[in-house]
Amino acid sequence: MSILVIAEHDNTALRASTLNTVSAARKLGGEVHVLVAGGGCAAVAQAAAQIDGVAKVKLADAAQYADELAENIAALIVASVAGYTHIVAPATTFGKNVMPRVAALLDVAQISEIVAIESPDTFVRPIYAGNAMATVRSADPVKVMTVRTTAFDAAATSGSAVVEPVAPGPDLGLSRLIGRELTKSARPELAAAKIIVSGGRGLGNNENFHKLLEPLADKLGAAIGASRAAVDAGYCPNDYQVGQTGKIVAPQLYIAIGISGAIQHLAGMKDSKVIVAINKDPEAPIFQFADYGLVGDLFRLVPELTAEVG
């Protein structure tokens, strides 16, 4: 058995999601290789070679892989598949974009967002926004799957694997990157944060969202998240969204402020270690999931909390 992990990176640094994915791959029990596909990404391959449990890093360094375009990367993975029993990537927007295409080209099923591995062909994954957990078995010769990163610990980085170049495939020329508008923030990344301060429609408007949440987040060293309602209302950018169709998070502490607790939001944060809810409505569903609930006016309570944690 042999497993190929698809590394997620930005051509200069490995994303943390790759470390969680390697942990999942190691649980399958075979030799783990990592494919780094990018442009000018030799440093990333060196970083991947240091992940514990990785036996070999394959580096495809070419301009057609620099922009994470699914068509070119999927074709490369398909061309690299010989000898592997499992192809694994993080269930991030990168992995979700590429892996189903890989599976279709290989004529195999794809298994989305696994949270547990029961055996090399049997996996557990959430369905219906996490309201049910399905245990599925794949009969395909190659298992192509994505991993929910919060369900697996990050692998340590004290290893030293060999880096082996692979010949790049052609540029299919089907798509090209025009540009990215990435949210710049000095705060931790949402998916990797230990503490998340998250706001919902109860905050009322864009100004309040930032005025109330940012000082608290800064004091706690927390990332800022949001409910779908807050994103839809334009309080914050789309990449703040926590939920079934946004980001899945599981921090040590999740503080939900002015969030009622819709099913699709709970799906994204209910695995947090400790959940605090602040809401004026004592009947809000979020309180059924919160370890600590504080009922009251968030416009008074949040500044008070910010002062108190200092």
Place this chain on the structure above:
Amino acid sequence: MKVLVPVKRVVDYNVKVRVKSDNSGVDVANVKMSMNPFDEIAVEEAVRLKEAGKATEVVAVSCGVAACQETLRTALALGADRAILVETDVELQPLAVAKLIKALADKEAPQLIVCGKQAIDDDANQTAQMLAGLLGWAQAMFASKVTPADGKAQVTREIDGGLESIEVKLPAVISADLRLNEPRYATLPNIMKAKKKPLVTVKPADLGVDVTPRLTTLKVTEPAKRQAGMKVADVKDLVAKLKTEAKVI
């Protein structure tokens, strides 16, 4: 430009599903079924492209049991011109659906296929990407803005770090994210008109597609329950508990 829109019949998003006591699946008997919300956004986008004079025809497609006709009628009421049902009682997994739609796309030759990014029942988020792969077309997933022009489409995509703009060659497959548009409601006159729009039914065998499932569901269980905690009296109490009891700050 012809636009194809695949739509799925799913348990309505307001229904909280229950896991069956024998762990064989979730109970979908006698629950309200609706069009997958992301597919509604896809239909809306296709109809808007037609209203803007960029698309000439919108064809809605659904794969599944006979009752998927209702979902297709909804798509027709929202503005699709005609509909195709690939009817089967076999449990369809994303790869099978992608193969069925590919077979239809080979016949219909659309320039654009607009899918919802994810169905809210199996949460797979696969069919659009698989379809693009099978067709050998460009893909633009998780779209929040689509502008087709001159044999290409510029698409803004929602990605983990923010937004990304790409240009894809047509024909292409696009998947709709939440913020692509706000779908309209079907009006009563349009619901009546939809009843007269053409809807044809074909079988997977007519398309030469083997839809046998590749994944076997061994069991479906309830997720681990979270115990409801306590209400705290005030901010001081909360901070004290977070420090001494939960030890997270």
